[in-house]
Every structure is written in structure tokens, then in C-alpha cells.
Amino acid sequence: MIKITFPDKNTKEFNQGITGYEIAKSISPRLAKEVLSITVNGNLWDISRPIKEDAEIVLHKWEDEEGKHAFWHSSAHLMAEALESLYPGIKFGIGPAIENGFYYDVDLGNEKILTDADLPKIEQRMRELVAQKNTYNRKNISKKEALNYFDGKGDEYKLELINDLTDGEITFYSQGNFTDLCRGPHLPDTSPIKAIKLLSIAGAYWRGDEQRKQLTRIYGITFPKKKMLDEYLEMLEEAKKRDHRKIGKELQLFTFSQKVGSGLPLWLPKGAMLRDRLIDFLKKVQVRYGYLPVSTPHIGHKDLYVTSGHYEKYGKDSFQPIKTPNEGEEFLLKPMNCPHHCEIYNSQQHSYKDLPIRYAEFGTVYRYEQSGELHGLTRVRGFTQDDAHIFCRPDQLKEEFIKVIDIILYIFKALDFDNFVTQISLRDKNDKEKYIGSDENWEKAESAIIEATNEKGLETIIEYGEAAFYGPKLDFMVRDAIGRKWQLGTIQVDYNLPERFELTYTGSDNQKHRPVMIHRAPFGSMERFIAVLIEHTAGKFPLWLAPDQVVILPISEKHNEYAKKVSKILNNSDIRTLIDERNEKIGKKIRDNELKRIPYLLIVGDNEIQNEEVSVRKQGDGDKGKMSIEKFKNYFNEKVENLLKSIDTK
Template structure:
């Protein structure tokens, strides 16, 4: 006898073994909005019977898991359409992703250029309108192998090799059958709107040594107006693309000769980068951080000691072997082991703690070619890294103070919509180091700090660092997209691995606790997010170019040059446009460069001491002295 429990308006109802989600939903009047359900937190088809004691929760389109189930089903619809339209296609894998789904396929005799996306969309909708049920069927390994051998699909056969007997399922949709563990919608009729978004290349199973397949990205919705809203948002996101705006504003570039994923900061971008660094350095000084600087390489033994090499060796660049002696070095993949060595360079007393070491340290990770994306995913990036070494009784206060710093940064950068994610250890995984007692202590401390601060937080198992739990902050940008920015991590393990100690009040040695923190996350990713959040319209203090001076003609160039020099003396970042162009063109180009203040200098300005100021398409006239006072005040780094 099993018990299936569901909470309905505060009342727990139970149902007998073998009930399906669909039967339960009908009995309690929840149809027709239910897409699927979770059974003990595992997503199930709504038509699948429940054979164990379980707590269930129904999923709708409004649930993130409901969307994933919906898009997974749409991926099968895409595959069915492809098999119908392109007889030589061989299917690879087709998972849901954060926004939509994709399917990797071998097109056989066809090529990506021959795909007709409109035809594919029409076929998907035609299949959807049939309302065929998604039928789950458990099969033996032998049956699965025989089925795909007959179809000549080596990709599915390779996947089946890694599956255990008794854990293999097929899903059928009309005449289409696919290897899949599910779950799916009750039927295809839920899918009312589809769109093929992009077509790209992708190596089979992400391995560059495998054949390159065609990856078809798509999205689907339960109503047409939702697709229209998505496409409008997508168009706005394209308009705000940090790669597009970064090129237009001449902030950064990439060169294949330098290397993939290695950004080159142009003068204006370097200014933006440096202003953010100076802002955070100012905040860190006020909070008692001490600057340190560490090399861009480190001995392999350093990362073996920390445990990073074992966990991340595939993400490290190839080791550098010295010719003179047997030594192996790595491009620095993280800063924390270096900071541990700085801590251990001197005997420490309890009176010195907390010791807060901060560095804007550039690190190097070998991101795969297909994962690289502008500034959001690069192969070198600069972390606003700091490590706090403290006593056990200082942990909560220090962790709380770091959260205060993170939230202050968000406030200054106008990220007002954010959530905290408690990234904890998953007891089912074995990727962690250290004792369960230490992990329990660390997670409890984090939970207590977050609760005391009244932060809106969710707990996610399995997202902890290998050495300790953390709080990750998710910010929502102007388009409603979520980004992971600041992170604060609590670490009891690296001090053990590096044998870090301090002398306590009783003269005995004690182990410090380590807090890792990065309010920005990385400068590159933060700048990408800021560009898209503001559409390149940075606040005045952050704008790489703050004032443009545009003389009406050469007659007023001398006076404009005088004003320009006065602005530079006050450290106002200014540009002087002396080109032989019309004033209209100069104004348009300055506006396109997102320069906050545009000053037009002509006869009136020379004679009266006033300046004609344009800001956001509005024009006012004000005394030069008043303008200088105003911009100097606005230019101060925020605090």
C-alpha cells in the first residue's frame, strides 16, 4: 500500500497506488491547465502511474519545470517533422534549454542551407493539431538496439550503450518514436505556436573529435500571443546586444590572431573597465580590505594542493613545462590558492583576524569553442576576487558584511530586482571535499545570515563549490532576464589543505575559516550585462565619454578647445570634435556614441559665457560655471 499526497488549499489529500496525475487532477478539478507533475521532486508525465509513497505537485506553464516539459515535448515535435520532411536525417539529442529547445541532427544527404524553416514550422504545427498522445513505453536494451539498428542510427545506438537494462524508455507521438527518458505533455495539442530560431553547428556530444552535426534551435508556446511577445523581447535583446553595442561604441574587440575568447579592450572600454575597478577599490578600502597582486601562472603543485586541478583540469590550459628543470606550471585558473599562500607567508595571530585580501586577478579557463559568447563567456577574465580569513566566531558577521557590499554594488548599478540562491551540497553527489560536519556547520551559518537579513532566497542542491556552500545572487535586467552576478562562498576546506593556522588567545594553533567573494563575478561579464541592461546609456559617472564639445565652425574652435581643456583639468572625460562636418551630423554621431552631455559652441556662447547643453534630446542653456559645478558633482564615484 502506498500513499500519494497532494496539498489542496491547505488540506492534504491521499490517493491509492497506481493513480496517474491525470486521474488525480480530474478528481480534484485541476484540469485543464496541468502539463505534468513532480513526484517526490522528480518530474513525471501526467499520464504516468505512481507506484510509490509520494508527495506530488502539479505543473503549469507558469512553472519553470512546466516550461521545460513543454519545450522537451516540442523538441520531439521538431524531430518528428524533420523525419517526415528529410528522409535521410539521423537524430542525435534534443533537450529543452533555458529558453526553448534544440535538436542535434545529422542531415545525411541534405545540408543546413537546404533546410526550409518555414516548412518545418508548418509541419510541426500540422502534427501538433492532430493532438497525438505522448506515449511512454519501457523497453529492453536488446529491443532498443534492434530498433535503432534497423533505422541505421548510430547516434542513438551510442547513447543506448551507456544506459542500464531496465532504465530505457521510448516515447511515441503518432508514427514517430524516439529514445527518451521524458517527461512529456499529455498530447501534442498543447503546442499552438512554434518558431525555429537559429541553426548552428555542434559536435556530437560536445566533443571536437566527433562529427559536427546541425543544431536546430526552436521555441514553442501554448498560444500565439506568447510567441509574439517572446519575439518582440528577442528583437529588443538583439538591439541591446553587448556585442553589437560594444562594437558601435568601440569598447572592445576580438582577434582570431590573438586567440578565441580573449577580449581586447579598446580605449573607451578600458576606461569603463578601470572606472568599475576604482569604484570597487574605493568601497573595499572603506571596508578594511588590503590589496594583493599575484602572478598569472602558478606551479601545478599549488592546484593539486587546493584540489582545483583534480576537479577542473579539463578546464585548464595545457601545462607549461620548463626546459631547465622538471617543473610544470599552469595559467592561473583561480586566485584562491595564491591568496592562501599569502596568508601562510607569515605567522598569524587572532588579533590580525579577519584578514581581508583583495585582488582584481585575471584567470584563464579553457572554455570550449561552442560555449564562447562575447564577454559573457571568455577564456580569460578578471575576477573582483577577495578572500577573508577569519575566526569561527567571526564568520556570520563577515559573511553578512560581504552580502551588504554585494547589495550596495547592485544598488549603485541599478539592479533593483534580485534574488539570493543558497547553493548547497547535494548528498547524492560525490564531488565535494571535507567532512559532513563541516558542511553542515557552513550551510547552517549561511542559512542563518540570509534569514536574519530577510533576503528572498531559494535553496538549490548540487550548486555548491566543491569546497563549500555559497550564496549566488541572481539579478534581473531591464528585459526581465536573470543573470548570476555576485557570489559569496564559505570554505572550511582550503585552510585545512594549505595547513593555515593562527595563534589563539591561549597560545594554541587554530584553523581559520575562509570566505571567498566576488560582488561583480567578473569584470567582463558584468560589463556585458551592464551594456545590455542600460542599452549603452551608462550613468554619467561610468560613461567613458561624458561631454562632447562641438564648435559650429572653425571660428569657435579656439573657444571650444579652451572649454575642453578646462573639463579635462577637472577630470571630466571629454571629446572635442573639430571635424569639418555639419553641426547636425556631429550631434547625431555624438548621440549615437551615447555621450551624456553634448555642448554646441557658437557666437552666442562665446559672447555670453553660457553653454548650449543637449541631454537626452533636450536642450537647455546654462552658465559655464554652473555646468562645470554640475558635471563635477555627477562625475564623483558613487558611495
């Protein structure tokens, strides 16, 4: 007998060699039906694998990441089997389960090109294989045998993977006619895979290295129920409707022009209005936090970036230097603002009493992103950072860091951003070559960040080896409509630039000292931030941000004069209004303006004119009844103020 310990610490005796499936069955038939994988003493296992000794276990169902993982990993093998039967001689790279589904990287040789049209055929073969109910069989194997097997198949990718394995135990999994190198775990057999959809084909470099061969990657997803697949596909459709590129076009916020160049956004009046409101807001907040505005040109001497080290590291990613015709001097379109700010710091001498100094600039920068990387407003070649650089004494670092966290949290709150993730990126201590600066400084900077996030109660993920070469950082990430993760806010500690630009301050000891620099950008870039904001709100912006806040709808042309009067009164109170003077019926005007996501619609006709009133309609919320113009004005302004005030006190 062996002792099995459950997650709630209860224990139970079982015969030696019992499987996860049998344990689940002993608890309930329903659980047995749903269990997909098992954690045994911290290792993920197949539920069909016999447990030979005392163990702590956790059973995983579809609802658990581990359960889905086994399901999708098995699906990847199933797809591989289908591919091998359709395209003999195919070679396989890697085929893991991912966040939503799975993929497999394959090499079909030089003749065969896979296209979307081939996917239904592969799906069909997968269904046929599912019907065979083949079991997934695990087998321990020696490295030599493993190499022999794939050598025989001529699969150089698997050979490379096996050769790189150092942890001793190598396992194969087979189902039907297909055998793969795999750590597992897998389902007992293929029968739970009820719904299959292959989603797309993409090129993927072998091991992510663009110097190496590009394989064909096939993405797919599977579910235990057909209904779940339908729901998933529907969810994808819904997400597409929130896409900032689509909404940006609909609401006329921004556009791109081939003549101007790809990756160079053009802000239309309504988008520029939104952008200006955000910038005004942030400027106001920053003044409160003691930031000083600075302004620097769009180009800088190449030497500036050689000094900063950016030229060496990011020169390829910059637009190439502009040469002056006579002197032959070289200038770069600025890829970042920090070197300029360092020179502003250097223009004066500083006492320890002056620090911290916080320079803020909405600086537009230009980076030569690869054409394939460009994406709507989230990845562009010209964008405006809400940038600032804080120069402080080492003893002020933590406090300053906390203040920056405060400012970012404040701003996110003002915009109803709550589902962000924070990530601390620290250095990889085993790879000292990669980083500059003394151990002591790194220790200080890293602990300052960790302590600061602890004090603010932020739940953070810590990533080792992800720090910038000049210092550790804290990033704020959010997801877009399609689930892709984007970095927005960032706070970075930098010992490098003060060194390179020889920044100093005079300490109380009358000696020169090096300040520490903090780079920070709460939005990251205006472009990316607005893209994410659009997707989060589906274009229904907070009242204070909406480009048009109120639209006045006259019942008929007779009422246009009164509409103008209302508009003027509201405009005088800083409310942004439009009038829909079209010769349309009121129902049509309401519909069109609702679709434009204008927060308030005011309907005016004979009934309203009598007592200087307006009929109020709130976007998405229908008729709110009549109100005097004056009352609406106050109601509206109070709403905007309360919104901003309520954030202030938090």
C-alpha cells in the same frame, strides 16, 4: 461523483472520468480554449486524460510555464513526426521543451547531414501535419513491450532510456504515424500549433558525454498565434542590438586580435577608462570594508598549484608549464590568485586578535578554455578577477559572510543591477566522496551561508550537489541580452586551502588553530562584468562611469576657441570632456554624439559666448536650455556625488 478542489480551495463535484478540458469548459468556453495542461494532485497531466478520483487540480494556460511546456513538448513530437516522414530510419534521442521552445536530438545516420537549408522543408511538413489535426494519444505500456517496439525500430537511444527507467510506469504517446516514449503531458491535438519556426541546428553529445556519439540537435519554437512568433523574433533582433560584442565595437571599448590570440581581450582607451573607473570604485569600497591590498606576479611555481590541489583538478584547463632553460623549473601562468594569497598569509604569524584578515587584489589570471567555449568578453582566456581572500576564525565566518553580501549588494545597487538571482550551492550529502573536510565544518559553513542570506532577506535558490569540493558557495547570477545566465559575484567558503597550506593562527588558548578562508569576487571578472553591464545599459553607462562624460559641440569653427575654454574649465573639475571640432553642421554633430551615448552634449555658439554659457543637451532627453559654465559644472558634479552618496546611505 468525484470531488475536484481548485487552487482557491473551492470544490466542485464532477462525474468520475471527467477531463481537465471538460472542467475548464464547465467554467468558461474561453478557458476551455486556452487551457493546455493540468496539474492533478501534484502531477502534470494531459487535459484529455480522465480523472478517476477526488483531486486537487490547477489548470495551466499559455501564460504558465506548465502550459507552454506541454505546448512545446507536443511541438517537439510534431517535429519528430515530420523528421521521420522526411528521413525514414532516423533515430531519436531526447526531445524536451525548454525555456524558449524545444529541441530534438536525432541521429540521421552517417550519410545525411542536416543543414539550415533543410529547416524550411521540415517546417513545411510540420504545417502539413498540423492541418491533419491528429490527436496525441497516451498509452500505458510494459517495459518489455516498450523495449520490443524500439528494438523493432532499431533505435538504440530510446532503448537505453527505457532500460534506465526505474519508476515502473512507462508511457507512450502517439500522434499520426509517430509514437514516442514520453512522460507527457501533451495537447489534445496538433491544431493549436499555429506558428512554427525552426531556429538552428547544433551538435549535441548523446547524454552530454563527449565520449559518446554526437547527435544532431534541432532547436525550434512554436506559438498559438502568428503574431506572437513575429514578436518573439523581433525581440531576438532587439536583443542582438544590445550584444556587448556589437556595442563594444561601436563604442570602441575593446577588441580582439588574431595575432594576439583568441580569447585574449585588448582594452581600447575608452574601455580601459571604464574599467579603471570600476576598479577605483571597488577599491574605495573595499578600503571602507577593511580590505588590505596585495599584489602578486602573473606566474607561480607549479608546486604551488600541486600544493593547492588545483594542478590535479584543473591542470588540463591551465596553460601548460613554462620551463626555465637551465634549472628546468616549471611555472604556470596563474589560473587563480588564492595560493599566492595563502603564502602572503603564511609570511607572518597571526594571532586570533588579528583576524579577520582580508587580502584584495585585482589579479589577472589565465585559463585555457576550450576554443568552442570562448565568447566575447564573457568567456575568455585571460581576465582580471576582483579577487579577495578573507582569513577568519570559524566563529567569525557568518559575520564575514554577511559583510561580503553587503559589499556585493552595495555594488550592484550602485550600478543599477536589480535583476540578479542568488543561488546557494550545497553539497550532496549522499556523495561524501566528492568533498573534503569534516562533517562538522560543512554543517557550520552551510548553516552560516543559509543564515546569512536569510538575515539579508535574499531570495535564493538552493542547489544540492553544486558546492565546490572544498566548501559551499553563494553565487550571484544575471542574464545577458540573449537570455543566457552568467555567474558574476561569488562567495565561497573554503576549509581546504588553509589545510593544504597549513595556515594557522594562535588562539587565546595559546594553541595553533586553522583559519577558515572565504573567496569572494563581487564582479567575478572585470571582463564578464563589463560585458553584462554593457548589455544591461545598452552602452548608456551611469554618469560617473561613462568614459566620456561631456562633449562640447561648437556651432561653427568660429566657436572652437570658446569650446576649448569650456573644456578646460570642466577638465579642471575632473569632468571628462571631448570637443567635436569637425566641420559639420550642428544637427550632424548632435546625431553622431548621441549615437556615441555620451551623457551630456554642450552646444556653444554666439549666443552662449556672450554670457559665458553653454546649451545643455542630455543624452536621449533633448534640449535642456542654457546654463552658465560654472552652473553646469556644479550641477554635473553634484549629480555624480549625489548618485554615489545616495547609494552610500542605503
